[in-house]
Amino acid sequence: xxxxxxxxxxxxxxxxxxxxxxxxxxxxxxxxxxxxxxxxxxxxxxxxxxxxxxxxxxxxxxxxxxxxxxxxxxxxxxxxxxxxxxxxxxxxxxxxxxxxxxxxxxxxxxxxxxxxxxxxxxxxxxxxxxxxxxxxxxxxxxxxxxxxxxxxxxxxxxxxxxxxxxxxxxxxxxxxxxxxxxxxxxxxxxxxxxxxxxxxxxxxxxxxxxxxxxxxxxxxxxxxxxxxxxxxxxxxxxxxxxxxxxxxxxxxxxxxxxxxxxxxxxxxxxxxxxxxxxxxxxxxxxxxxxxxxxxxxxxxxxxxxxxxxxxxxxxxxxxxxxxxxxxxxxxxxxxxxxxxxxxxxxxxxxxxxxxxxxxxx
Amino acid sequence: xxxxxxxxxxxxxxxxxxxxxxxxxxxxxxxxxxxxxxxxxxxxxxxxxxxxxxxxxxxxxxxxxxxxxxxxxxxxxxxxxxxxxxxxxxxxxxxxxxxxxxxxxxxxxxxxxxxxxxxxxxxxxxxxxxxxxxxxxxxxxxxxxxxxxxxxxxxxxxxxxxxxxxxxxxxxxxxxxxxxxxxxxxxxxxxxxxxxxxxxxxxxxxxxxxxxxxxxxxxxxxxxxxxxxxxxxxxxxxxxxxxxxxxxxxxxxxxxxxxx
Numbered sequence: 128x129x130x131x132x133x134x135x136x137x138x139x140x141x142x143x144x145x146x147x148x149x150x151x152x153x154x155x156x157x158x159x160x161x162x163x164x165x166x167x168x169x170x171x172x173x174x175x176x177x178x179x180x181x182x183x184x185x186x187x188x189x190x191x192x193x194x195x196x197x198x199x200x201x202x203x204x205x206x207x208x209x210x211x212x213x214x215x216x217x218x219x220x221x222x223x224x225x226x227x228x229x230x231x232x233x234x235x236x237x238x239x240x241x242x243x244x245x246x247x248x249x250x251x252x253x254x255x256x257x258x259x260x261x262x263x264x265x266x267x268x269x270x271x272x273x274x275x276x277x278x279x280x281x282x283x284x285x286x287x288x289x290x291x292x293x294x295x296x297x298x299x300x301x302x303x304x305x306x307x308x309x310x311x312x313x314x315x316x317x318x319x320x321x322x323x324x325x326x327x328x329x330x331x332x333x334x335x336x337x338x339x340x341x342x343x344x345x346x347x348x349x350x351x352x353x354x355x356x357x358x359x360x361x362x363x364x365x366x367x368x369x370x371x372x373x374x375x376x377x378x379x380x381x382x383x384x385x386x387x388x389x390x391x392x393x394x395x396x397x398x399x400x401x402x403x404x405x406x407x408x409x410x411x412x413x414x415x416x417x418x419x420x421x422x423x424x425x426x427x428x429x430x431x432x433x434x435x436x437x438x439x440x441x442x443x444x445x446x447x448x449x450x451x452x453x454x455x456x457x458x459x460x461x462x463x464x465x466x467x468x469x470x471x472x473x474x475x476x477x478x479x480x481x482x483x484x485x486x487x488x
Numbered sequence: 489x490x491x492x493x494x495x496x497x498x499x500x501x502x503x504x505x506x507x508x509x510x511x512x513x514x515x516x517x518x519x520x521x522x523x524x525x526x527x528x529x530x531x532x533x534x535x536x537x538x539x540x541x542x543x544x545x546x547x548x549x550x551x552x553x554x555x556x557x558x559x560x561x562x563x564x565x566x567x568x569x570x571x572x573x574x575x576x577x578x579x580x581x582x583x584x585x586x587x588x589x590x591x592x593x594x595x596x597x598x599x600x601x602x603x604x605x606x607x608x609x610x611x612x613x614x615x616x617x618x619x620x621x622x623x624x625x626x627x628x629x630x631x632x633x634x635x636x637x638x639x640x641x642x643x644x645x646x647x648x649x650x651x652x653x654x655x656x657x658x659x660x661x662x663x664x665x666x667x668x669x670x671x672x673x674x675x676x677x678x679x680x681x682x683x684x685x686x687x688x689x690x691x692x693x694x695x696x697x698x699x700x701x702x703x704x705x706x707x708x709x710x711x712x713x714x715x716x717x718x719x720x721x722x723x724x725x726x727x728x729x730x731x732x733x734x735x736x737x738x739x740x741x742x743x744x745x746x747x748x
Contacts, residue, residue, distance in 0.1 A: 150580050151576070151580050179580055181575070183572065183605075184601055184602070187572070187602075188601065189572075191565065191569035191572035191573050191576065191602070192575050192576030192579070194565070194569075194576065195563060195572070195574060195576030195577040196580040197576075198563045198573075199543065199576075199577045199580060199584075203580070217566055218569070225564075320581075331562065331563055331577070332543075332581070333540045333542065333560075333584055334539055334540055334542075334560050334561050335540060340562070342562050342564070343563040343564065344546075344555060344562075344563070346553075346564055348553075
């Protein structure tokens with residue numbers, strides 16, 4: 128199949144961008160994701176595939192370079208970490224409004240403000256509830272391994288072009304920095320200019336004789352038209368909710384107590400589950416892979432099978448837990464546990480929280 | 489046959505609207521220079537046969553709707569980000585012709601970083617910079633290029649440079665950067681100025697077509713009769729008397745060499 132390598136999550140994401148046939152990466156350095164642009168610059172993808180890599184003057188400029196290139200039909204990716212992602216929000220709102228495809232990654236660090244450079248999952252609200260201004264959604268993929276850091280770049284581009292919307296790969300400092308074995312997928316050739324012109328008639332590739340010119344914009348001063356555009360966007364998001372939910376159930380067949388987690392917290396919850404099972408507690412994990420769309424129905428279905436309680440485990444003061452509560456409201460007890468501000472919780476802490484807040488609570 | 493039909497014949501045609509301007513009525517105030525600047529750019533693109541290879545970038549400001557009037561592929565950018573958007577397009581389509589059209593607030597205030605860095609990287613794009621020393625779209629607020637003592641709705645007693653800083657000569661500033669290849673300042677308020685401005689715009693687009701090393705930057709000092717609260721004629725006179733001494737006309741950098 129592919130090629131086996133030992134890589135950091137950030138490097139796997141960068142390598143996957145080249146292999147996914149990306150046309151360009153525009154980015155700005157920030158810890159803990161600077162390896163993405165460092166890897167790309169060292170790898171010279173312009174020689175390997177013709178891919179453009181450019182270090183922008185800011186995250187603001189980088190996301191607007193993405194906007195321009197995506198609007199011109201190209202496969203574009205950027206990445207950053209929390210404070211830099213905040214800077215990109217204006218551009219992401221424009222990308223969502225103008226219905227452009229792109230992939231971007233947030234290797235989350237602790238906040239608020241400049242915060243810390245240690246891992247965190249405190250950008251869940253920003254990722255799933257909007258982030259920038261206006262009524263928009265983006266598909267959010269949450270990798271829990273270096274393997275998924277690579278695979279989700281490929282999947283992300285497919286989803287981004289299928290729905291013409293931004294796709295966020297939401298990882299954190301743990302996944303970005305740790306090294307694991309990764310089975311790299313076989314390279315996908317970049318589309319030729321002719322293929323892009325034929326495949327994406329909406330893209331600004333230069334006006335063709337006899338064809339309508341293309342305009343990329345998120346503006347319409349006619350509010351009735353803007354309402355129609357918003358309805359169209361909402362219909363698309365409902366379609367995404369119906370078709371693109373991804374999650375994983377681990378040890379849930381007989382589970383009475385379920386950890387709900389994504390990303391590195393899901394890895395920690397896995398160890399906590401092993402510890403729980405040794406103590407005779409029937410524990411399982413509901414691992415979220417898409418944070419939007421959220422697996423609401425699937426969580427309800429699991430709850431109805433006899434789950435007594437859910438513990439939302441996330442490296443934040445409690446963000447995802449709100450969606451868990453909305454999903455299983457009235458069916459079972461829901462509590463939150465998480466260290467935050469850059470502290471990574473231990474499996475023992477997570478199990479203790481389950482015992483105290485759910486089982487004994 | 490009516491007299492109109494007798495006169496309007498192809499052999500009598502001395503001037504024609506470029507087909508690269510749409511028929512949509514311009515949203516600009518009567519007397520404003522934007523319409524003329526639009527037309528010159530579109531004429532140049534038509535004359536150079538670049539219609540099918542050009543992608544324009546519209547800013548935020550009075551010309552936010554430039555894409556409604558310029559009959560080519562266009563992208564509308566966030567406020568100040570046009571040079572970054574144009575960079576993104578040009579880097580992935582190096583054989584296309586890419587230009588931005590920006591006002592003074594867009595280019596010299598909120599987008600200063602994007603402007604300077606696109607110039608410094610020597611992006612092979614054209615920037616058309618319309619400088620009328622005021623925020624027209626939002627109702628006449630102070631711009632980075634508002635002259636000392638000049639009144640606006642946010643400098644109602646005149647721009648006090650002690651408090652509000654000095655007008656930014658961004659064109660002179662970016663001319664110092666090795667990444668700029670052609671930097672010029674023009675106007676479009678008289679037939680003679682229009683002819684010179686068109687020549688400059690043409691040179692800018694030819695530079696990009698010929699893959700010259702660097703960015704071509706054309707400032708157009710323009711009036712804003714509504715924002716300045718003057719008649720069009722008075723505003724043009726005021727512009728000559730007050731704007732031109734601060735923002736002198738002519739080439740600043742030609743073929744990569746400073747000439748002023």
